[in-house]
Amino acid sequence: xxxxxxxKQYLLLLSEIIAKMAVIFGSDVxxxxxxxxxxxxxxNKGNVIEIKGYTIDKVEELVNNYVRLSDVTVKKIIDSIFxxxxxxxxxx
Amino acid sequence: MLxxxxxxxxxxxxxxxxxxxxxxxVVAISIIVVFFVLLLVIVYKRNRKISKALAKKREEExxxxxxxxxxxxxxxxxxxxxSLNIQNIAESITGSMVDFVDHSAxxxxxxxxxxxxxxxxxxxxxSRKFIDExxxxxxxxxxxxxxxDFKNRELKESIFGAPLNEQFEDSVGSFFNIPLVxxxxxxxxxxxxxxxxxxxxxxxxxxxxxxxxxxxxxxxxLQALVASENGRLNAMVKSMTDGVVMVDMEYSLIxxxxxxxxxxxxxxxxxxxxxxxxxxLNKNFDIKDKFDESVRxxxxxxxxxxxxxxxxxxxxxxVVREIDKPLGxxxxxxxxxxxxxxxxxxxxxxxxxxxxxxxxxxxxxxMAELMRVSQFKKDxxxxxxxxxxxxxxxxxxxxxxxxxxxxxxxxxxxxxxxKSDIKKIIESRVLFFSTSAKDVKVNLTSFFAKDIPxxxxxxxxxxxxxxxxxxxxxxxxxxxxxxxxxxxxxHKNSASVIEEAKNYGINWFINKEIAGIPDSLFVAVTxxxxxxxxxxxxxxxNKFIQAKSTFVAKEGTGLGLAIIxxxxxxxxxxxxxxxTEGQGTTFYFTLPIN
Numbered sequence: 295x296x297x298x299x300x301x302k303q304y305l306l307l308l309s310e311i312i313a314k315m316a317v318i319f320g321s322d323v324x325x326x327x328x329x330x331x332x333x334x335x336x337x338n339k340g341n342v343i344e345i346k347g348y349t350i351d352k353v354e355e356l357v358n359n360y361v362r363l364s365d366v367t368v369k370k371i372i373d374s375i376f377x378x379x380x381x382x383x384x385x386x
Numbered sequence: 387m388l389x390x391x392x393x394x395x396x397x398x399x400x401x402x403x404x405x406x407x408x409x410x411x412v413v414a415i416s417i418i419v420v421f422f423v424l425l426l427v428i429v430y431k432r433n434r435k436i437s438k439a440l441a442k443k444r445e446e447e448x449x450x451x452x453x454x455x456x457x458x459x460x461x462x463x464x465x466x467x468x469s470l471n472i473q474n475i476a477e478s479i480t481g482s483m484v485d486f487v488d489h490s491a492x493x494x495x496x497x498x499x500x501x502x503x504x505x506x507x508x509x510x511x512x513s514r515k516f517i518d519e520x521x522x523x524x525x526x527x528x529x530x531x532x533x534x535d536f537k538n539r540e541l542k543e544s545i546f547g548a549p550l551n552e553q554f555e556d557s558v559g560s561f562f563n564i565p566l567v568x569x570x571x572x573x574x575x576x577x578x579x580x581x582x583x584x585x586x587x588x589x590x591x592x593x594x595x596x597x598x599x600x601x602x603x604x605x606x607x608l609q610a611l612v613a614s615e616n617g618r619l620n621a622m623v624k625s626m627t628d629g630v631v632m633v634d635m636e637y638s639l640i641x642x643x644x645x646x647x648x649x650x651x652x653x654x655x656x657x658x659x660x661x662x663x664x665x666x667l668n669k670n671f672d673i674k675d676k677f678d679e680s681v682r683x684x685x686x687x688x689x690x691x692x693x694x695x696x697x698x699x700x701x702x703x704x705v706v707r708e709i710d711k712p713l714g715x716x717x718x719x720x721x722x723x724x725x726x727x728x729x730x731x732x733x734x735x736x737x738x739x740x741x742x743x744x745x746x747x748x749x750x751x752x753m754a755e756l757m758r759v760s761q762f763k764k765d766x767x768x769x770x771x772x773x774x775x776x777x778x779x780x781x782x783x784x785x786x787x788x789x790x791x792x793x794x795x796x797x798x799x800x801x802x803x804x805k806s807d808i809k810k811i812i813e814s815r816v817l818f819f820s821t822s823a824k825d826v827k828v829n830l831t832s833f834f835a836k837d838i839p840x841x842x843x844x845x846x847x848x849x850x851x852x853x854x855x856x857x858x859x860x861x862x863x864x865x866x867x868x869x870x871x872x873x874x875x876x877h878k879n880s881a882s883v884i885e886e887a888k889n890y891g892i893n894w895f896i897n898k899e900i901a902g903i904p905d906s907l908f909v910a911v912t913x914x915x916x917x918x919x920x921x922x923x924x925x926x927x928n929k930f931i932q933a934k935s936t937f938v939a940k941e942g943t944g945l946g947l948a949i950i951x952x953x954x955x956x957x958x959x960x961x962x963x964x965x966t967e968g969q970g971t972t973f974y975f976t977l978p979i980n
Contacts, residue, residue, distance in 0.1 A: 314530065317523075317527055317530055318563060318565070319562055319563050320577075322560050322561070322584060322585070323586065323591060325587065326586075326588055363592070364572075366567045366570055366571070367567070370531070371530065
């Protein structure tokens with residue numbers, strides 16, 4: 295997988311995480327948490343259009359923001375989302 | 387330009403004395419150094435002051451946040467009153483939400499075993515559409531987090547607070563969900579919603595998630611404490627013979643003992659719920675109705691006899707209360723199978739005794755009527771008298787047996803031990819039964835091992851009674867030309883009964899080793915009659931149960947063997963039987979010699 299494909303995968307992954315979290319927590323909270331991560335740029339629908347900085351760090355920061363809300367709820371869902379993107383590096 | 391500037395400077399300095407210039411350079415450099423040092427100190431101090439101020443501000447903010455968090459938790463914990471129920475927690479948080487964040491309405495949804503509870507507290511008037519939208523959003527969220535489809539689950543809705551506004555069709559503008567977690571599992575959701583669009587964007591709602599998480603953990607800690615107590619309670623419940631089922635007021639099954647599952651035939655049912663009990667019991671009575679009655683009238687309900695898959699039961703329903711508040715129900719399945727069986731056996735026994743008394747009495751009556759007729763032949767008179775004698779003897783024997791049983795039951799059956807010779811008693815009994823044995827063409831013999839002592843302490847009267855019963859039974863159940871043998875030997879403690887018999891040349895039907903017999907006289911009555919079926923042997927020594935024989939006509943009351951057992955028990959001996967169906971039977975008893 296080349297660099298462009300890899301970046302696209304991360305954009306899709308982050309967008310799916312935010313979309314799922316919007317259903318679980320509500321879109322206001324889900325988008326606020328995503329916007330608080332410096333380097334994640336969203337469009338007005340909550341899709342991630344750009345990631346600035348080290349991608350894995352940004353994914354980890356975003357997931358941690360949601361985990362802080364409810365770790366039991368989020369960890370289970372995040373695992374199932376990551377399973378759909380086997381090429382991207384999993385966060386611990 | 388630069389050249390001109392150099393020239394001016396040079397002409398200036400060449401005009402001044404060189405010594406003065408050197409001193410001036412040193413002073414100037416020193417001033418510059420001091421200036422920079424001072425500047426650095428000022429900048430350093432200023433930065434330090436700013437850092438300190440920022441740290442102080444951060445600490446203050448953190449402190450303020452912590453204090454805010456503490457206040458909320460404290461307030462909620464006071465309201466929760468150490469509640470073990472996640473629903474109470476949800477109630478407390480929704481009730482207090484108005485103090486923490488502005489909203490149109492706050493809701494909670496809890497997934498219970500039987501149904502989903504959806505409750506809303508309206509802070510402002512909202513439309514029905516608004517509530518339905520929130521409900522759907524909550525179900526969507528729960529469906530993801532619980533990985534379960536709740537579409538077909540019964541939903542119990544209740545809405546409180548401001549009245550519904552049916553004039554407008556306002557929608558949910560913004561909302562946020564807070565998962566309610568207990569025991570590492572999402573059990574529900576708390577939702578704060580508003581008609582204003584994007585109202586919660588950027589709002590600090592983290593504190594509410596923290597509150598819900600802390601409250602869930604507090605419940606878990608308390609539940610862990612209670613679980614250890616419940617463990618003991620469950621162990622107790624499991625060991626109970628009667629089945630026990632406990633449910634809360636929402637009909638969620640808390641505990642169902644193995645005996646209760648067995649009563650209902652639910653031993654292998656997975657995911658057992660109260661619905662299973664309600665549906666299956668519905669064939670007999672409406673248990674929900676009885677629950678309501680128990681609460682309303684504050685009384686324990688006791689059902690009539692009910693036939694369940696596990697047999698006969700009585701169902702007892704009680705309300706569990708904490709002071710005046712009902713917490714749930716206890717359903718006890720009282721197993722009355724044993725009582726029913728005893729009742730049946732006693733009824734059978736009474737019928738049998740009545741029959742046994744009526745038959746000979748009827749014969750006596752008929753004989754007497756016959757003898758009253760004037761033409762009655764003199765030569766038949768002797769025969770009739772013999773029959774009257776025989777039948778009245780049978781009746782007397784039965785009545786004596788009944789009296790003995792009554793004495794045994796009352797603990798008044800006494801034995802009078804004295805030095806006695808078992809050989810003489812056996813010989814006397816053989817002589818007594820020789821005539822009746824001869825009549826039915828049965829060969830009656832006895833055998834005594836050489837080392838049997840002449841004198842052993844036992845009650846000769848009751849042991850004669852034991853022998854009478856065993857010998858008469860053996861003759862009764864032996865076919866023509868059969869043999870009945872009374873054998874006696876001395877058994878030594880820890881020796882093999884079978885080996886001892888072999889050494890004495892005794893033949894019988896005892897094939898299993900009998901352990902734990904002390905030094906004793908071992909007396910056996912063996913016949914080569916019809917034998918006894920293995921499933922009937924266990925019933926032989928029960929006074930109320932009569933073992934079945936293939937010769938129905940020869941059945942007795944069975945009381946004799948129960949009396950024998952009591953007599954031998956009173957001597958400290960054992961009584962037993964071994965049989966090979968179709969070949970013969972050996973009844974035996976022991977009399978300890980020390």
